[in-house]
Amino acid sequence: METRELRYFVAVAEELHFGRAAQRLGIAQPPLSRAIRQLERRLGTALLDRTSRTVALTGAGTVLLAEARAALEAVEAAERRTRRAALATTGRAGVVLAAKAGAPSELLARLLDAYAAEPDAVTVDLLLCGIGEQERALRDGRADVALLHPPFDTTAGFDTEELRTEGQVVVLPAGHPLAGRPHVRTAEVAGLPDLPMPRWPGHDGTYPDGPGPRIREHAQLLQLVALGRACWIAPESCAARLRGDLAAVPVLDAPTVTTVIAWPPHSRSRAVAGLVRAATSLYAPAERP
Template sequence: METRELRYFVAVAEELHFGRAALRLGIAQPPLSRAIRQLERRLGVTLLDRTNRTVALTEAGSVLLREGRAALDAVDAADRRTRRAALAATGQPGLVLVTKAGASSELLSKLLDAYAAEPGAAAVDVLLCRPGEQERLLRDGRADVALLHRPFDSTTGFDTEELSTEGQVVLLPAGHFLTGRAHLRMADINALPGLPLPRWPGPDGTYPEGPGPEVRDHAQLLQLIALGRASAVLPESCRTQLSHDLATVPLLDAPAVTTVIAWPPHSRSRALAELIQAATRL
């Protein structure tokens, strides 16, 4: 299979509409339809069930959509890493570190300062993202290294070093009647009237069903909590960056959060190795 054919198929499979897929790809619909038919003939399977009004994935099509996405992600990652390797060879060995916005801020600051003090330290670009995006950005090559948080982020397929473990707290508006408690439990949070937990978008950009507000970033979340529209469960290190209109209470039965530094196992970057060494020395 050609990369072009995979991109065409993934677009049709995600849109389930040849016209919209053609518009997304910037091509006319007839050559797109021909390319999909050619791909089906080459594989000897039917990938899409077509009628005059609908397009649906077959079982074989669902498999190729999943595998095709992974293959295209790998191709894109190879492209990005190759370009960065070329920059490194010309004396510009920059690193891209991705982390969830608002998470591990104090640890990240100490890490960047410690690494910058190393002789010959490379420039580090910090990419802040929404919860759950760090893993994808690291896998697809847009980042060289990431700060991930178990048990919420998967570290499967990465090399990792553990940096810290901490408990969790519930974040509430200052003055809320529960802020005077020494501690709470998760059941107390689930029963909070008028302060539902937020809903973050999934990988496809859609929000799960639920009563909580839809949030896009950490700043929006903090503002909603301060306004008394939501609550949140976060690692206790979030306390270092809270304003006066927010308060925290420890949670006894929330799982501990372990921050790890993670990187692709095939990386051969000296700059990355030195950054990881600086992290493990903290």
């Protein structure tokens, strides 16, 4: 299969309309229809159920849509990394570090200072991401290296070094009855009907079912907690930078959160190696799992 065919198919599968897909691609509809028929013949199966009024994905088409998206993302990531590698040979490229927008500034400041002391350090461009987006930025080539937080982020397919492990706290409005407690348990937090847990999008961009508010930005989340519309279980390091209208209470039985530095396994970047080396030098073995 050619990448052109995959792009054509993804456009039709997402629009479920040949005319709109052709317009989106900037081509005429007849060659688009021919390309899809040729792709179906090559695969030996129907990808789309067509009537005079509707277009729908078959089971095989649903599978190909997921695979085609992943393949096209991989091609785009390869292009970005290749261009960045070419710039690196001229000395004009830095390294892109993806981190969660709400990540502790103390961690980032220490990491950047430690890396700046490396003899061959280059410019570090920070890519501050929304909740869960730094993993995707690393996979699609927008970032060279990322700070991830299992179990919230998936590290499958990356090389990683663990930096530190910490417990979790529940973030509540400062005036909430639980805010003055020395600690709570997850069952107590889950049983708060007035403060549902927030929901953020998965890798496919959709939200899980539930009563909690839909969240995309860290600032939006903190505002909703302060207004008494949600609570949030987060790494305990976030407590040091909370606003005065919020409180953090340790959750005794919550799973620990590990901060890792991650990079693609095929990376040969000296800058990435230096950044990883600087990150691991910041934490004593006792702070790691």
